[in-house]
Amino acid sequence: MNWFCLRIVGLYAGILLAANVFAAAAENPASLALEHFRRGANFGNYLEVPPEQNWALTYTLDDIKNVKKEGFDHIRLPIGWHHYAGPGPAFKLSPVIFQKVDFIVTNSLNEGLAVIINIHHFDAFTSDPDANTAEFLAIWRQIAKHYQQSGGKLAFELLNEPKDAATTERINPIYALAISAVRETNPDRTIFVGPGRWNSLDEVPKLELPENDQNLIVTVHCYDPFLFTHQGADWTGSATETTGIIYPGPPERPIQPKGEHPNVKWFEGYNHLPTNENPSSKKAFEARMEKVARWGKEHHRPIHLGEFGAYTKADPDSRARYYKDMRETAEKLGFGWAIWDWKAGFKYWDGTNPLPGMRAALFGKE
Numbered sequence: 001m002n003w004f005c006l007r008i009v010g011l012y013a014g015i016l017l018a019a020n021v022f023a024a025a026a027e028n029p030a031s032l033a034l035e036h037f038r039r040g041a042n043f044g045n046y047l048e049v050p051p052e053q054n055w056a057l058t059y060t061l062d063d064i065k066n067v068k069k070e071g072f073d074h075i076r077l078p079i080g081w082h083h084y085a086g087p088g089p090a091f092k093l094s095p096v097i098f099q100k101v102d103f104i105v106t107n108s109l110n111e112g113l114a115v116i117i118n119i120h121h122f123d124a125f126t127s128d129p130d131a132n133t134a135e136f137l138a139i140w141r142q143i144a145k146h147y148q149q150s151g152g153k154l155a156f157e158l159l160n161e162p163k164d165a166a167t168t169e170r171i172n173p174i175y176a177l178a179i180s181a182v183r184e185t186n187p188d189r190t191i192f193v194g195p196g197r198w199n200s201l202d203e204v205p206k207l208e209l210p211e212n213d214q215n216l217i218v219t220v221h222c223y224d225p226f227l228f229t230h231q232g233a234d235w236t237g238s239a240t241e242t243t244g245i246i247y248p249g250p251p252e253r254p255i256q257p258k259g260e261h262p263n264v265k266w267f268e269g270y271n272h273l274p275t276n277e278n279p280s281s282k283k284a285f286e287a288r289m290e291k292v293a294r295w296g297k298e299h300h301r302p303i304h305l306g307e308f309g310a311y312t313k314a315d316p317d318s319r320a321r322y323y324k325d326m327r328e329t330a331e332k333l334g335f336g337w338a339i340w341d342w343k344a345g346f347k348y349w350d351g352t353n354p355l356p357g358m359r360a361a362l363f364g365k366e
Contacts, residue, residue, distance in 0.1 A: 029215040033190040034302040036114035036153050037217070039362070040074040040338030041067055041348060042307060047100055048078040048120035048160075057344060061107055066349060067342065068111045071363045074153075075108050076306060076338045077101065078120035078160060081139050091138040098146060109153055116192060116306075116338075117143070118157035125159075126166040133174055141181050148185040156182060157192035157219060157306070161199050168196035168206040176210055183213075192304060194219040199306065201288040204295050214300070217336075220292060221307040225284040227266060228322065232313030233345075239263065245270070247310075247318040248281035248325075282325050293333040305330045305337040309346035312355070320357025327362050 043063070049056035067075060084097040101117060108115045119125075119139060125132040140158070147154060158178050162171050175193055182191060191213075195203035199221035209216050223229045228247050230240040242257045254271035257264065269279045277283060289305075296303045308326045310319045323339070330337040339362070343349045348358050360366050 028300060029188070030190060030217050031300075031302045033152065033155065033215065034217060034304065034336050037074045037116065037155065037304055037336040037338075039072050040076050040114075040116070040336070041072050042076045042078065042338055042341040043104065044078055044341035044346075045344035046078070047097070048080040050080060050083050051096075059104065059342075063342065063349075064104070064107050064111055064113065067108075068113055070348075070354065070359065072113070074114035074116065074336075074338065075104065075342075076116040076157075077104055077118070079117055080121055081119055081143065082122045082124065082135065085135060085139060088134060089138070091135045091142075093139065093142050105147070105150070105154060109151065114153035114155065116155045116157050117147075118160050118192070120160040122159065126162055126164050129166050129170055129174060133177070136174065137177055137181050140178050141184070144182045144185045144189070147189075152188070152190070155190040155192055155217070156186075157194070159194070161221060162194065162196045163198050166196060168203045171196060172206075172208040179210060179213060179216070188215065190215050190217060192217045192219045192306070194221070194306070201285070201292050204292050209299075209301065216301065217304050218292075218296060218301045219304045219306040222285050222289070222305065222326070223308060224288075225280045227263060227270075228280045228314060228318070229308075229310040231311065233311050242267075243313055245280060245318075246315065247322045248275045249273070249278040250275070282329065285326070286329050289329055289333055289335070293335070296334075303333070303335045305335045307338065307340040309340035311346055316356040319355070320361040323358060324361040 043059050045055070045057045046059055064075070079097070079101060081093060081097060084094040086092040105115050105117065119136070122136070125136050143156065158175060159171070162168070179191060182189060193207070193209060193216055195207050197203050199219060201220050201222055204218060204220060207218065225247070227240060227242070228245045230236050231245050232243045233240050242255070244255055249270045250272060255267070257267050266279050273279070275281050292303055310322050327337060339348060340346050343351065348354055
């Protein structure tokens with residue numbers, strides 16, 4: 001065999017090796033598991049609400065059936081387990097919360113839906129991780145043991161939106177402990193892990209995950225452009241009291257923010273810049289999501305967009321255009337996604353039907 005033939009054979013072998021490595025990375029357990037978590041809806045304002053408060057919604061079997069009927073393939077279930085934990089060192093969880101979670105998990109799995117259960121709004125932990133790590137781990141050991149016989153369509157998400165003192169750097173070693181705790185009883189369970197600053201896209205490169213665990217999915221959240229998605233929301237203060245913001249910008253007539261607004265420059269851009277440069281457009285999230293996608297490929301970690309949505313104070317057409325852009329961007333990049341939410345303040349479902357434009361935005365059909 002001459003030198004040229006040897007080079008061709010060597011080059012072909014190298015291509016095959018690279019293809020095999022890529023295929024192995026693409027087919028690791030987490031990448032295979034992501035196929036169950038492509039199109040989801042959050043059951044928000046429910047089990048994460050403190051039990052002594054009376055504003056929680058109730059989700060029924062009809063909700064689960066309608067989620068399936070609409071074309072979603074999974075439910076993300078936010079849960080405030082810490083509200084039901086007893087004193088340390090055991091931090092024993094009340095059977096009450098397991099009964100409520102079991103209802104959603106069992107019926108969803110029976111309908112062929114996958115489910116993500118998490119720890120949601122554990123503010124004591126995110127305010128002081130060191131003081132509350134023992135409870136965090138104890139809760140996960142109990143959850144893991146309770147669901148160890150559940151099938152592969154049930155996944156655990158360690159913590160919703162780490163914030164405050166729970167920075168990405170601080171939470172990395174605690175995540176490693178929690179993953180180890182779950183693996184004691186669930187060696188093959190898919191686990192979702194998200195970075196700090198409320199699961200920020202920009203924090204993903206700071207994540208440090210156990211290299212020997214290939215069944216981890218990285219979850220991120222994105223509500224940008226925030227002044228559009230949260231317009232009229234009373235829980236975000238004066239920053240979002242200006243309504244009438246459309247998506248995408250610019251508007252036909254400039255609008256002025258109410259009061260002494262901290263985002264005057266944002267409104268200047270919104271009022272005057274063309275759509276491809278406008279802050280109320282894909283420019284707010286597309287490039288940042290692409291950066292996360294590149295990181296995911298480099299580290300062989302699939303990505304799930306666990307929350308995105310627009311409050312119903314936005315006009316229906318703008319909401320639909322926003323959801324469509326977010327969904328198409330996520331799918332183009334290979335992300336799974338879950339909208340916030342099914343029937344609360346950012347709702348898809350009005351109790352009988354999808355809100356105007358939402359089915360087409362998320363599924364490309366009316």
